[in-house]
Amino acid sequence: MLTWVVVGLLWILCAFAAGYIAGNKDRSVWTWFLLGIPFGIFALIAISALEKKVPPTWICPRCKRANALTSNFCGDCGHAQVRPAPDEKRT
Ligand SMILES: [Zn+2]
Numbered sequence: 001m002l003t004w005v006v007v008g009l010l011w012i013l014c015a016f017a018a019g020y021i022a023g024n025k026d027r028s029v030w031t032w033f034l035l036g037i038p039f040g041i042f043a044l045i046a047i048s049a050l051e052k053k054v055p056p057t058w059i060c061p062r063c064k065r066a067n068a069l070t071s072n073f074c075g076d077c078g079h080a081q082v083r084p085a086p087d088e089k090r091t
Contacts (some may be wrong), residue, residue, distance in 0.1 A: 011040040015040065022047050027050070
């Protein structure tokens, strides 16, 4: 009986750990916590194996620096981001 209580606690602990690791990897804490409840240690293994999410970037054509997609100018040389042509609805 006590064994099952311990196993259950470890299982829940895995769910918390999966959520915690997910948060560190910029992934959804709640999704991984909820996945951790049915899958326990397996969710923990899965999130441990996943790479950290990399935010989308654009490469500066002038200095080859990777900049966040949200920034309009290169952080290094100030070169403006070359965006794909905007839709033609603008007049
Ligand atoms: Zn640059």
